[in-house]
Amino acid sequence: MDFLPLFFSLKGSRVLVVGDSAAAARKIEVLLKTKCKVRLATDTLTDQGLKILVETNDIERVSLTAESPNNDLVWGRISLAVAASEDKVVNEAIAKTAKQRNIPINVVNRVDISDFVFPSIIDRSPVIAAVSSSGELPILTRLVRSRLEANLPHAxxxxxxxxxxxxxxxxxxxxxxxxxxxxxxxxxxxxxxxxxxxxxxxxxxxxxxxxxxDLSSTAPSNDGEVYLVGAGPGDPDLLTFKALRLIRQADIVLYDRLVSEPILELVRHDAERINVGKERSNHLVPQESINELLVKYAKQGKRVLRLKGGDPFIFGRGGEEIETLAEEGVSFQVVPGITAASGCSAYSGIPLTHRDYSQSVRFVTGHLKNDTCDLPWHELVQENQTLVFYMGLTGLATICSSLIENGMRTDKPIALVSKGTTRHQKVYEGTLSTIVDIIKNQKVAAPTLIIIGDVVSLRDKLKWLE
Structure with a gap:
């Protein structure tokens, strides 16, 4: 470990910053948050950020001096120093002077002659988290910081x-x-x-x-809660910050088969996991039983995570689940997720709407409560509209033929997005009249989303992921 992470109180202290540069401005912005007094030593003031800092802060907070850094007055009562000049020779001279005076020095982009480095800071005052790669790999610092920020809400x-x-x-x-x-x-x-x-x-x-x-009370706690969380279409990077936070604090998790393994890995290792996944005609746990389990565990005082693929309110039966919770007086929260239509279309390069091709989009379930695909087909046949079918793979032939019978063009473009947003994503393209034959000998893996509309023709130009 090359640097010892410490938190110093700089309130009221004086810090010397040398240089006319954007780097100097960034360091001063951070320093001012500690309520210290900054002495800026430079004989020019051309950087716009520095100008704004000098003009908008009282002279007691940011004082400007054109004196040479060799002048003893410049170093009077200084606690820390920062060399941020764009001149390498000047920075080295400042570092040498600071060390002679036993004043800790940071030289921008020169770890080898610095006594301390500026970490990447997550400020949730009074809680402060700082991350550093010892000045060696700033990009890694930013990656770690983003992960920490996901766990530290602004409040x-x-x-x-x-x-x-x-x-x-x-x-x-x-x-x-x-x-x-x-x-x-x-x-x-x-x-x-x-x-x-x-x-x-x-x-x-x-x-x-x-x-x-109630500290003296020995009565058991009954303040459990249910978190109904949308896990998105598969890529864990698409989770919201709030979803990630609730995933990591849950005591027990009820998850669907559409929740990807990388997302399940984010669950606390000591949390109990229950697979309640449902497939067509194969309900591992009936919906009524899922509702009962949510109520049961919450009333035991547990934090229950109901983790659902996509968004819980778009063909996810989330409404039915929280309806039961409300009736039972169980506290709950709902966290939306990126629905499969949005995620799969974006990752496959198919915009759901486009000024030249589609002015509306319609989400349709291809799997009804009675296991049929009996839909108001005549309402779905509209030009300049995109249709998105969830759970429609087994009924693909019926979907295509019914749309054609009700007047949709046989050459209307169609795309099947299998395992969208994951590293196993695969897209099958065709038209209403050809797609069934195209995938006849293919093993199209579920979950698969169906997108129908002229916007599919843009995929050749916009498929950024491939």
């Missing part, structure tokens, strides 16, 4: 500030450090935090105060 700092006010009350009401830790884990990872993250701070405070009042 994380507000949650910390609220909890801080009750720290002493918890200390007085709970004996033992382990018991206090369990108390805070329960609330900082439970309903209290979710209320804060949802903007319901008054409710969060009421909940925490009530929990503190």
């Amino acid at each position: 994380f700092g507000r949650m910390a500030m609220i909890a801080k006010k009750y720290r002493q009350q918890v200390r007085e009401g709970v004996d033992g450090i382990n018991a206090r830790r369990r108390f805070w884990e329960k609330h900082l990872e439970g309903k209290f935090s979710e209320l804060v993250f949802s903007g319901k701070e008054e409710d969060a405070v009421d909940l925490l105060e009530s929990a503190i009042e």
